[in-house]
Amino acid sequence: MSEKNGEEFEEIQFNDLIINSEGKAGIPFDTLRDKFGFSIIVKDSVVYVKDNKSPGSEVSLTKSQELERVSAADNFKVDVEFLKRNYGFQQYYQDSIIYSSQKRGIKCYDIIITEVGEWCNITFKGMYEEYCDQYSTTNVIPKLIKFYFPLSCNEVLQGLIESDNIRREYDGRDTLIRSYDVDSREIIFSRIGEKLS
Numbered sequence: 001m002s003e004k005n006g007e008e009f010e011e012i013q014f015n016d017l018i019i020n021s022e023g024k025a026g027i028p029f030d031t032l033r034d035k036f037g038f039s040i041i042v043k044d045s046v047v048y049v050k051d052n053k054s055p056g057s058e059v060s061l062t063k064s065q066e067l068e069r070v071s072a073a074d075n076f077k078v079d080v081e082f083l084k085r086n087y088g089f090q091q092y093y094q095d096s097i098i099y100s101s102q103k104r105g106i107k108c109y110d111i112i113i114t115e116v117g118e119w120c121n122i123t124f125k126g127m128y129e130e131y132c133d134q135y136s137t138t139n140v141i142p143k144l145i146k147f148y149f150p151l152s153c154n155e156v157l158q159g160l161i162e163s164d165n166i167r168r169e170y171d172g173r174d175t176l177i178r179s180y181d182v183d184s185r186e187i188i189f190s191r192i193g194e195k196l197s
Contacts, residue, residue: 028192029073040073071150074191076115083147087140089113099140101126111144119196122148122187124160148189149173160185 032038072079080097083089089111092098096114109126128141145160146153152170159166159177167176172192179185190196 028071029075029078040078072148076120079147080113083113083144087143099144101140111140118194119188119190120148122189123184124186125181125184127183128160128185149175156187160187 029040083097089097089099092112096112099111101108109128112123114121145156149156149171156170163177165178174190174195176188
């Protein structure tokens with residue numbers, strides 16, 4: 001907490017912000033929760049943000065504003081609902097969702113996202129390499145990687161295509177990218193600031 005001209009305010013460091021490819025800055029849900037004490041609730045196509053410090057203050061974001069959200073909330077249930085609504089993922093198993101890409105009726109690739117306690121696993125199966133163009137606005141893979149790794153999106157996409165096994169930290173997440181089958185690769189990552197066990 002800082003003071004300027006007799007008013008108190010919270011400081012945000014530049015590296016706390018997330019900047020998308022168009023240069024728009026965003027504040028991650030975790031920063032809003034931890035630093036500012038906001039409550040964030042996602043209901044249908046609306047995100048409700050409530051300032052717990054000021055009684056009666058509540059802001060809601062419409063679906064179009066939510067689409068500009070540039071990072072994961074680090075809450076699997078909230079993120080799953082966002083991915084289902086906006087990227088076409090569907091329920092797969094109890095703690096998993098799936099996206100299947102088809103072109104002209106031919107299955108190209110599957111993406112399966114599974115939560116396992118304190119970490120997540122994204123599995124890519126099929127011809128996913130052809131759909132990792134970081135400049136694409138239609139392919140779901142670059143959007144998904146940018147959703148979880150907004151600052152290191154290009155590095156993670158490059159690791160997904162080129163590396164068989166790599167483990168390092170991207171955007172504060174302990175991350176393992178590995179291949180485990182002929183046409184399959186997976187990204188296993190922790191929540192921000194945590195480690196894979």
